[in-house]
Amino acid sequence: xxxxxxxxxxxxxxxxxxxxxxxxxxxxVSGGTIxxxxxxxxxxxxxxxxxxxxxxxxxxxxxxxxxxxxxxxGNYVKIALKKGTFEIDSTVLNAKLNKAPGVFNKATCxxxxxxxxxxxxxxxxxxxxxxxxxxxxxxRFAGIGPRLTTGAHKGxxxxxxxxxxxxxxxxxxxxxxxxx
Numbered sequence: 001x002x003x004x005x006x007x008x009x010x011x012x013x014x015x016x017x018x019x020x021x022x023x024x025x026x027x028x029v030s031g032g033t034i035x036x037x038x039x040x041x042x043x044x045x046x047x048x049x050x051x052x053x054x055x056x057x058x059x060x061x062x063x064x065x066x067x068x069x070x071x072x073x074g075n076y077v078k079i080a081l082k083k084g085t086f087e088i089d090s091t092v093l094n095a096k097l098n099k100a101p102g103v104f105n106k107a108t109c110x111x112x113x114x115x116x117x118x119x120x121x122x123x124x125x126x127x128x129x130x131x132x133x134x135x136x137x138x139x140r141f142a143g144i145g146p147r148l149t150t151g152a153h154k155g156x157x158x159x160x161x162x163x164x165x166x167x168x169x170x171x172x173x174x175x176x177x178x179x180x
Contacts, residue, residue: 031133031179040141040170045072047172049079054178055128057081061088084126093117093137109157112142121178128180135176143168 032054038061039048045063059081065071068078077088093116100115116138124131143165146158 032177034133034135034176034178036135036137036172036174036176038172040139040172041168042170043164045070045074049081049172051079051081054180055081057083057127081128084124084128086121086124086128086131089120089122090117090137093119093139097139106157109145109147110143111145112140114138114140119174119176121176124180131178131180133176133178135174137172137174139170139172141168141170 034051034053034055037050037052041047047061048058049061050058059079062070062078062080063072063074064076064078064087065074066076068076075089075091075094077090079086079088096117097115100113102111102113104111116136119135119137121131121133121135144167145165146163148154148156148158
């Protein structure tokens, strides 16, 4: 479950959804509804992200700590898109994910986890300079864990949080509103 929460933190930072646009006097987008779609299957702190609506862009989301240092278990996410960057504060989301129950099947060593919560966007550069807003993110994560190959519990599911899943799937989807 710890791995799912870590992935959720990373991924949850990749939040937002929708399609409404507001246009500024200069003809550029000044804000509106967004949709966020991110891959939460990564074993590391970086994953792919796609944002639709008022932000039509794609790139990567990197889990970081409050000081901007890469941290797979960080409460912040650095979103690096083709037209600029911004950060997401996922502290509230991560707190909810850490309390959300998961499902584990001992017979098949399979597990799943779903959780939702809010995030805020800030600290933009490039086209996203001055960004502000919030989004509601949902993380879904599932996998098949390995079995122990030796010892008294040989053949049973490996309960170690550091055991690498044999296969895993994760998705982050969210909707929100931004001002640019």
